[in-house]
Amino acid sequence: MAHNLIQKKGESTWYVRLAVPVDVQSAMGGKIVLIQSLKTGLRSEAMTRRLSVLAGWKAQFKAARDKRSNRGDGWKERIAGDAHDFSKIIRQLKTDTALGESKPSLLNIDPADLEEFRQAVFSNTERGQRRQAEAEAEAVYGMQGKDGELAVHDLAHKMALEMWGGLIAHANDFSATEAEEMQVILTDPAAHKVKSPITKQRIATFRQYREARNVATKTIDQQQSKLEKLSAYLGKEGKPLDFDAVSAWLDSLKLASKTLTQYLLAGNTFWKWAVKHDTRWREDYRDKANPFENHELPQTRGKERADRKRKDFQPKEIAELHAAALAADHTTLADLILLGAYTGARIEELCQLRVEHLIEPDGIDSFDIVDSKTAAGIRVVPVHPALSSIVERLKVDSKDGFLIPSDSKNKYGIRSDALSKAFGRLKEAHGYGAQHVFHSIRKTVITQLVRAEVQGTLIAELVGHETGTVTFDVYSQGASSSQKLEAISKLSLPSVG
Numbered sequence: 215m216a217h218n219l220i221q222k223k224g225e226s227t228w229y230v231r232l233a234v235p236v237d238v239q240s241a242m243g244g245k246i247v248l249i250q251s252l253k254t255g256l257r258s259e260a261m262t263r264r265l266s267v268l269a270g271w272k273a274q275f276k277a278a279r280d281k282r283s284n285r286g287d288g289w290k291e292r293i294a295g296d297a298h299d300f301s302k303i304i305r306q307l308k309t310d311t312a313l314g315e316s317k318p319s320l321l322n323i324d325p326a327d328l329e330e331f332r333q334a335v336f337s338n339t340e341r342g343q344r345r346q347a348e349a350e351a352e353a354v355y356g357m358q359g360k361d362g363e364l365a366v367h368d369l370a371h372k373m374a375l376e377m378w379g380g381l382i383a384h385a386n387d388f389s390a391t392e393a394e395e396m397q398v399i400l401t402d403p404a405a406h407k408v409k410s411p412i413t414k415q416r417i418a419t420f421r422q423y424r425e426a427r428n429v430a431t432k433t434i435d436q437q438q439s440k441l442e443k444l445s446a447y448l449g450k451e452g453k454p455l456d457f458d459a460v461s462a463w464l465d466s467l468k469l470a471s472k473t474l475t476q477y478l479l480a481g482n483t484f485w486k487w488a489v490k491h492d493t494r495w496r497e498d499y500r501d502k503a504n505p506f507e508n509h510e511l512p513q514t515r516g517k518e519r520a521d522r523k524r525k526d527f528q529p530k531e532i533a534e535l536h537a538a539a540l541a542a543d544h545t546t547l548a549d550l551i552l553l554g555a556y557t558g559a560r561i562e563e564l565c566q567l568r569v570e571h572l573i574e575p576d577g578i579d580s581f582d583i584v585d586s587k588t589a590a591g592i593r594v595v596p597v598h599p600a601l602s603s604i605v606e607r608l609k610v611d612s613k614d615g616f617l618i619p620s621d622s623k624n625k626y627g628i629r630s631d632a633l634s635k636a637f638g639r640l641k642e643a644h645g646y647g648a649q650h651v652f653h654s655i656r657k658t659v660i661t662q663l664v665r666a667e668v669q670g671t672l673i674a675e676l677v678g679h680e681t682g683t684v685t686f687d688v689y690s691q692g693a694s695s696s697q698k699l700e701a702i703s704k705l706s707l708p709s710v711g
Contacts, residue, residue, distance in 0.1 A: 218268060219260055220249075228252045228260035230267045234275075240388060241278035293399050410448040411455055411498065412441055412484070420487055432626045437480035444481060457505045464509065471511040481506035525649045526657035529555075533707040539640060546619055547636050549604055553618075554652065556598035556705050558659030558677040559583060561637075561652045563591065565629035567617045569609055572597075576695040579605070583678070591678035596699040600707075659705060666704035676702060 220231050231249045234242050242248070248271055252263040388396065417438055424434050444463055453459040460481065464474050485504050488495040527535075532555050539548035553564050559581070566585040573582045579597040586592050597605055608617040616629070624631040637652045656677065663673045672693050674681050693701075 217261060218264055219252075219257070226255040228254055228257060228264075230260075230264040232268060232271050236390060238275045238278040240390070240393070242274065293396055410445040411495065412445040412448070416488065416492065416495075417441055417445075417484075419492075420484055423487060423491065430626075432628075435626075436476070437483065440477050440480040441484055444477075455499075455505055457503065457508075460505045461509060464511075471513065474511050478506050478509060523649065524651060524654055524657065526654050526661055527650065529658065529662065529707050532655060532658060533709070535640060535644065536707070538644060542640070544636065544640075547633060547640065549608065550618060550633055551637075551655070552601065552604060552707075554655040555659065555707055556601050556702070557581065557595050558656050558663075558705075559595065560587070560591070560656065560678075561630040561634055562587075562628060563678075565616070565618045565620055565633065568615045569612050569617065570615070571617075572605065572609060578695040578699050580695065580698075586678055588678065588680075590674075590680045593675065593678050594695070594698070595676055596695060596702050598702050598705060662705050663701065666701075668701045668704065672697065672701050 218230050218232055220229050221227065222229065229249050229251050231247060234246050234248060239246060250267055252260045252267070254260050254263065420441075421434055421438060424437075425431075444460070447453075447463045447466065448455060448459060451459070451462075453462070460478075464477065467474065467477070469477075482504065485506055489499065490496075532551065536548050536551045536555075539545075539551060550561070550564060553559065554561065557564070563583050563586055567581060567583070571582040571584065573580050573594070575594060579602065581595045581597060583591065583593050583595060605617070611619075613619070618629070618633070620629040620633060622629050622632040634652055641650055660673060660677060663676070664670075671681050673679075675692050676698060
């Protein structure tokens with residue numbers, strides 16, 4: 215037996231024998247042991263022949279386990295739903311019977327057939343005798359009239375669930391544990407608590423997939439957070455992942471439409487990944503529509519939309535904020551304000567500028583902006599004459615290669631984090647609200663360039679926007695360095711004093 219070989223009594227032929235693990239016995243036709251003749255009396259030959267047979271059996275065990283593993287828990291929800299509907303039918307039948315209703319129903323029992331039904335239920339078999347004992351214990355056996363019919367309804371319900379469960383378990387090769395769990399759900403559909411399919415393991419796998427495709431870490435973290443919130447909501451409310459549940463979740467967040475759109479994007483991205491790359495998910499949701507699509511979010515209108523829109527600063531206001539930063543001895547913030555006012559660059563673009571990003575195309579001092587949130591944002595912007603001395607000082611004083619010093623410890627490597635907050639405190643101290651941010655300076659720059667009659671395509675090139683036309687975005691090499699310098703030189707701030 216040490217090598218799975220046996221000889222039957224009185225035979226010289228060798229057999230291979232293998233015990234069937236409990237969890238796959240149903241898949242192996244209920245067998246607890248597998249035995250096959252090796253058709254040889256030579257033990258040495260049997261040792262070799264047994265290997266292929268054992269390998270075949272173990273492959274069947276693995277296939278059965280894989281099938282069960284890939285099945286997931288989706289079947290529990292379907293079983294619970296069907297059992298709930300069936301229970302409603304039985305309850306209605308009992309109600310009709312108790313009220314003496316004569317309307318036809320799906321399981322209506324003709325009194326003339328009641329005795330024949332009882333004989334079939336309590337047949338002279340082991341199962342029939344067991345049912346009779348159960349019925350007698352419940353004072354059902356021998357009951358006549360309405361009470362008898364109600365009792366038979368209950369027994370018919372129990373029998374139907376028992377047979378139904380047996381068929382399902384057989385057809386799907388359920389393990390003993392699965393079959394037992396299914397019977398519990400059939401008997402009491404409410405016993406099944408819906409679990410969120412957006413599990414920690416799935417989220418982790420989804421994250422690995424996104425990281426392998428170089429998606430920004432901040433984006434991955436934000437989407438993961440949103441998915442975890444949805445998963446917690448589904449688990450707490452006991453809701454399945456469907457359109458209604460997602461809609462109710464969005465309503466519970468009480469956020470602006472723009473933010474809710476980001477929540478839907480996170481869910482939609484996850485759903486498409488799961489359908490394509492998660493076998494179990496694909497099986498559980500093969501007939502389900504994407505629950506993150508076709509939601510109608512609240513629309514912001516009129517004054518509310520205008521109140522939320524960011525406003526630009528007036529040049530004089532930027533100059534005043536710059537003076538205030540100097541007065542507060544925050545030289546770095548003051549430098550950053552001027553850099554923004556004379557380039558129109560985003561705050562993080564400025565904070566990512568290094569000494570080597572100071573270049574001289576066509577002999578013109580320029581910033582080589584190579585780190586931007588968009589492809590169009592990668593650009594060359596001439597150094598405004600008003601910035602020459604500041605840029606030279608920043609270059610000389612740089613200790614880490616960056617023009618703008620920053621002690622920000624943002625986990626995403628965002629160097630502007632602390633400076634952005636410092637600007638927020640500064641502008642709030644001078645009476646500016648949420649509509650005014652550092653990005654408002656960028657709006658001021660664009661407005662100044664427009665009013666200085668700079669060509670629209672050149673403005674887009676300077677601030678890193680696409681024009682939306684193939685001619686300029688694809689084919690044109692853009693303006694010359696001298697054209698850019700002429701345009702950028704039209705920016706100015708009034709003196710404050």
